[in-house]
Amino acid sequence: MLSTQDEARLDALYDSMKRANDNFLGYPFAKNFDYSALxxxxxxxxxxxxxxxxxxxxxxxxxxxxxxxxxxxxxxxxxxxxxxxxxxxxxxxxxxxxxxxxxxxxxxxxxxxxxxxxxxxxxxxxxxxxxxxxxxxxxxxxxxxxxxxxxxxxxxxxxxxxxxxxxxxxxxxxxxxxxxxxxxxxxxxxxxxxxxxxxxxxxxxxxxxxxxxxxxxxxxxxxxxxxxxxxxxxxxxxxxxxxxxxxxxxxxxxxxxxxxxxxxxxxxxxxxxxxxxxxxxRTLGLDGLRSSFEQCEALAAYAVATLTERGVDAWRNAAALTVVFPPVRDEVRAKWQLASQDVSHLIVTPGTTKEQVDALISAMTLTTELVPGC
Ligand SMILES: Cc1ncc(COP(=O)(O)O)c(C=O)c1O
CATH class of the missing domain: 3.40.640.10 (Type I PLP-dependent aspartate aminotransferase-like (Major domain))
Structure with a gap:
């Protein structure tokens, strides 16, 4: 049996990984899977x-x-x-x-x-x-x-x-x-x-x-x-x-x-x-995969349009889920775990929400007001 102290450490680890999962936009990991049946x-x-x-x-x-x-x-x-x-x-x-x-x-x-x-x-x-x-x-x-x-x-x-x-x-x-x-x-x-x-x-x-x-x-x-x-x-x-x-x-x-x-x-x-x-x-099938992709692509298009509207030089390749923009400030990079080289990026994967994208855009453009349409 685990000691109370070790239980507490596991709980803290779970909470921290959960928080990190919720603020994770810079690397391509889908987040909406449910394998509980397994x-x-x-x-x-x-x-x-x-x-x-x-x-x-x-x-x-x-x-x-x-x-x-x-x-x-x-x-x-x-x-x-x-x-x-x-x-x-x-x-x-x-x-x-x-x-x-x-x-x-x-x-x-x-x-x-x-x-x-x-x-x-x-x-x-x-x-x-x-x-x-x-x-x-x-x-x-x-x-x-x-x-x-x-x-x-x-x-x-x-x-x-x-x-x-x-x-x-x-x-x-x-x-x-x-x-x-x-x-x-x-x-x-x-x-x-x-x-x-x-x-x-x-x-x-x-x-x-x-x-x-x-x-x-x-x-x-x-x-x-x-x-x-x-x-x-x-x-x-x-x-x-x-x-x-x-x-x-x-x-x-x-x-x-x-x-x-x-x-x-x-x-x-x-x-x-x-x-x-x-x-x-088996649960998604080809149709499920396709519709997941289409949803992600629509959200990536929305991110480019909103960032552009706000004066950020954002773009993406044709049908890409990766939204590229100039490197962001360190605190934004750290909070959303954004990879940065000559550019930074946001990657929209299944499970990425419009609320997360809006929160990132607000942080990048230094405003707390909600972006149009949200
Ligand atoms: C283009 C490309 N190839 C390979 C890899 C390596 O994949 P993994 O992290 O699954 O080993 C990555 C990871 O980000 C990648 O972006």
Whole structure:
């Protein structure tokens, strides 16, 4: 049993995390999920050790549900019906590292290319994998500069390219175009190309955007990853990576100890994250995901319009949920946990309310009066 003092510490931690959840607009985490129907699983050990598509000795797993989550995203990202593979990861970072790993195993003498707006997990991944790399310029909206990509790749014409395309950069939600990336590399004389699409935030809703971003398997990507806790929402970080079967076959090893194939980066893997994602996808369905996206997009549009009306230089990329503006004062940044580099941003995710957006706008524009329409 916990001591009274420890009980009090837990209560204080809960209150502080709850308050932080309520004032959280700068990082993309959905907040309106309800997984209470799944609490009974917390009494069980769960472990998806091994390959989701292979039976192992382990039975304390949820691999059947994991396969359905992977299947959902494989379909969402237009992978060939009989030629996809994937698993539920610990988040976008693991998905990016895995994509780079598959690229390096396919092209051991490859050079990695990614834009300077790319998430730091990618530069960590290339260091970890000892991949030579080139950082490519990007434009003011966060999209990779195809001319600079061509220019940099021209310096390595005989070497394959392993490219990370951003389908929503961290700060500006800039989206790269896989078709244009491939064209730039072809012009540079690079024939062998592996493309990993980092769709950490946008993956679940990118297929609903018109015109559809050019990022998925039908567009020529070799792997695509998302973070599960960003747009879908989960109490713990998680993600999904999807690739083609033939890429993963290259790295798979049979392991007697687990009676299964080892093809994932982690050994023991959460059995709960796949259950949560499965539950979210089954309860929302495609229509629910789409309508969540549409609500978020309308609120992001409202934030840009209201900030602009109040003289703040705010903007967003087409259909983006990320509202970009000049860096804010320290106290506003601290209260709303806003990431700041050359710009600051607000990210509207499921569960972000108009009241929160209005309160942030009021704080940013140093007024306590309510903004019009609220
Ligand atoms: C574009 C992008 N990729 C990857 C990641 C890493 O995702 P995770 O935090 O789930 O590891 C992030 C996180 O913010 C991101 O914005």
């Amino acid at each position: 609490w009974r699983f917390m009494d069980l050990t769960g472990n998806n050790l091994g390959d989701p598509f292979d039976e192992g000795i382990y039975r304390v797993d949820s691999r059947e549900f994991e396969r359905e989550v992977v299947e959902f995203f494989a379909t969402h990202f237009r992978a060939p019906v009989d030629d996809y593979w994937g698993y539920v990861t610990t988040g976008g970072t693991e998905g990016n590292t895995f994509g780079l790993y598959l690229g390096r195993e396919l092209y051991p003498n490859g050079v990695a290319y990614f834009s300077r707006d790319t998430h730091y997990s990618v530069s960590k991944g290339v260091r970890l994998l000892k991949l030579p790399y080139a950082i490519v310029r990007s434009d003011a909206h966060g999209q990779i500069d195809y001319e600079d990509l061509k220019h940099q790749a021209s310096a390595h014409p005989g070497q394959p390219a392993i490219v990370v395309a951003n389908i929503g950069t961290t700060m500006k939600e800039g989206r790269d175009d896989v078709g244009k990336i491939k064209a730039a590399l072809a012009e540079a004389g690079v024939r062998d190309v592996y493309v990993h699409s980092d769709a950490a935030l946008c993956g679940p809703y990118a297929p609903f955007i018109e015109p559809r971003p050019v990022f998925d398997f039908a567009d020529g990507a070799d792997s695509v990853t998302i973070s599960g806790h960003k747009f879908i929402g989960a109490p713990m970080p998680c993600g999904v990576v999807v690739t083609r079967k033939y890429h993963v076959q290259r790295i798979t090893r049979a392991i007697d100890y687990i009676g299964s194939l080892d093809s994932t980066l982690g050994g023991s893997r959460s059995a709960f994250a796949p259950i949560l994602l499965w539950y979210a996808l």
